[in-house]
Amino acid sequence: MTNIIKRNNVKKTGSGKETIIFGHGFGCDQLVWKEVIEAFTKDYQVVTFDYVGCGQSDKSAYSLERYGTLHGYKQDLLEVCEALEEESFLYVGHSVSSMIGMLASNERPDLFKKMVMIGPSPHYLNEPDGYQGGFERSDINELLDMMEVNYKEWAKYLAPVVMSNEDRPELAANFEKLLCSNDPKIARQFAEVTFMSDVRADLEKVTVPTLIMLTQDDAIAPMEIGRYVHTQIPGSRLAVMEALGHNPHISDAAETAAVIKDYLSGQGE
Amino acid sequence: MDVQLDLAPVGYLVMDENMKILEMNGMMRDIVAVETVPVHIHDILTIASRVYFQTYFIPAIITHGTVSEMYLKFKNPAGSVPVLMNTKKRNGLFECAIMQVSIRNEYETELLNAKREAEEVSKATAEANSQLKLLLGEVEAKQAELNVLNGRLKELTVTDALTGLKNRRYLEEFLPELMTAGSLSLLMIDIDFFKGINDTYGHHAGDIMLKQLAAVLEEAIGTAGFAARLGGEEFVAVLTAMDVAEASEIAEEVRQRVEHHAWPYRPITISIGVSVHNGNDTLAGLLNRADAALYESKNNGRNRVTVAT
Numbered sequence: 096m097t098n099i100i101k102r103n104n105v106k107k108t109g110s111g112k113e114t115i116i117f118g119h120g121f122g123c124d125q126l127v128w129k130e131v132i133e134a135f136t137k138d139y140q141v142v143t144f145d146y147v148g149c150g151q152s153d154k155s156a157y158s159l160e161r162y163g164t165l166h167g168y169k170q171d172l173l174e175v176c177e178a179l180e181e182e183s184f185l186y187v188g189h190s191v192s193s194m195i196g197m198l199a200s201n202e203r204p205d206l207f208k209k210m211v212m213i214g215p216s217p218h219y220l221n222e223p224d225g226y227q228g229g230f231e232r233s234d235i236n237e238l239l240d241m242m243e244v245n246y247k248e249w250a251k252y253l254a255p256v257v258m259s260n261e262d263r264p265e266l267a268a269n270f271e272k273l274l275c276s277n278d279p280k281i282a283r284q285f286a287e288v289t290f291m292s293d294v295r296a297d298l299e300k301v302t303v304p305t306l307i308m309l310t311q312d313d314a315i316a317p318m319e320i321g322r323y324v325h326t327q328i329p330g331s332r333l334a335v336m337e338a339l340g341h342n343p344h345i346s347d348a349a350e351t352a353a354v355i356k357d358y359l360s361g362q363g364e
Numbered sequence: 365m366d367v368q369l370d371l372a373p374v375g376y377l378v379m380d381e382n383m384k385i386l387e388m389n390g391m392m393r394d395i396v397a398v399e400t401v402p403v404h405i406h407d408i409l410t411i412a413s414r415v416y417f418q419t420y421f422i423p424a425i426i427t428h429g430t431v432s433e434m435y436l437k438f439k440n441p442a443g444s445v446p447v448l449m450n451t452k453k454r455n456g457l458f459e460c461a462i463m464q465v466s467i468r469n470e471y472e473t474e475l476l477n478a479k480r481e482a483e484e485v486s487k488a489t490a491e492a493n494s495q496l497k498l499l500l501g502e503v504e505a506k507q508a509e510l511n512v513l514n515g516r517l518k519e520l521t522v523t524d525a526l527t528g529l530k531n532r533r534y535l536e537e538f539l540p541e542l543m544t545a546g547s548l549s550l551l552m553i554d555i556d557f558f559k560g561i562n563d564t565y566g567h568h569a570g571d572i573m574l575k576q577l578a579a580v581l582e583e584a585i586g587t588a589g590f591a592a593r594l595g596g597e598e599f600v601a602v603l604t605a606m607d608v609a610e611a612s613e614i615a616e617e618v619r620q621r622v623e624h625h626a627w628p629y630r631p632i633t634i635s636i637g638v639s640v641h642n643g644n645d646t647l648a649g650l651l652n653r654a655d656a657a658l659y660e661s662k663n664n665g666r667n668r669v670t671v672a673t
Contacts (some may be wrong), residue, residue: 121419122419122420123419127423130432178456200611229411231411233409234410234412234415235412236412237411237412237413237437238412238415238416239408239535240476241412241413241416241435241436241437242416242421243476244435244476245416245420245434312382312383312404312406313418314406314409314411314414314415314417314418315414315415315418315419325547339382339383340383340418341418341422342418342419342422342423345422345423345426346422346426360508
């Protein structure tokens, strides 16, 4: 049998009655949660993991067949849950991971007590029916090309470990590891799967209590999309943050952690 | 802004930590073709660049305080402008130097396309190759199947259909070989008055008798050699590595077994002519001598063994 804990590089920390799983978004790995989870380890068991193909996961387990749609990633999440052998979980997903969590909770609502979505988008493309995901197919192609062109530049400048980051050297080291360990082919395919996905029809099937966290100036999942998700998921709650951009868990870990904690502990209801 | 910086042949812009643009020089305004300074970096990036910027630039600048040679595209009414951007964090602000790379970009795009084409060609080649391997495997399997069938066919062409013994063709093909391999004896065997069985009981009865005789012969010869049917009621037993005495002994054993076998319809006997390879014989000679000996057995009253001289 596959060792899921090893395959998905599952890390457990903290202590408490309840377990929170944090799902990372496209283009990074579980290290992005480093700061946020520090706020939870005192009261919760905290689980982070890498999707297959990302971070320190077992990349040999990657296949385009399985990971050619979000359902492959959903399977990863469900398998991680099963491997942890807990009755139920709280789940926090960033970006595409919020949709992966949504698909997982639709399949196994019994496994999830509460869900938090940070910067979700169920569909990134603009559609003739009036839905404005924000992207045309040509934008996605441009992005994929940009990833390819830049990948080498990144690798080049990350190679000599001379980045000045005197105040937080551990972050620099982490980020290097994170970028270097993402296989460019898999990253490209993950991007393609992410930006070509359409899970709008699945939103209304959600039965797990859900919080949607939106930031200012999010170019990837704009405020209107977040509000759309809010209207589609029955009974969902909306939290509009002061944080800017698509990565509040990196840029504003404190506010991000506070909003999540508020909701998970029940005080936000 | 310093006049020289404003006129410098490189784009320069300053952002606050929220990526709002505080100032930009003349070259930067040219790159994005604006008169006044836009509010936010997002306002001048292409959609794809915005995504890339948020996914990679912001985490990098937060962790490292510097980003080098990031490839991005800025919006411009005349078409997007590819640039390389260096950014450094200073006093809480982000200072960016932006170099247009339109010409280099054309070259890099060509390279990228060539790389992709090469990848596709190599993928197609690999697919064709695996297809070929598959076909080759199929051909090999078919070949093996054919070999088995051929073997079976060959077996059929040298087998007597009625009795399952070897036939005349087999003898013609293999006796010369056996003759050169060493000493060889032939028992030429013929059923006495066999025509009477066919006439009285019909050909079906005759066939049953022939099959039973084949079984009796095989049993009597055992590992000493093998039996063949030449046609009609004529059989040959081929014995290897035997001298005259041994060969006659087996011939006599065969004759007796036939005589004492519990035959259906009516008892039968056989006449046998024995010839033993004398070292100078041709195959024809060996057969002729066995035939002559058989003829002698018939003439001397049948149901007997005659050894050729």
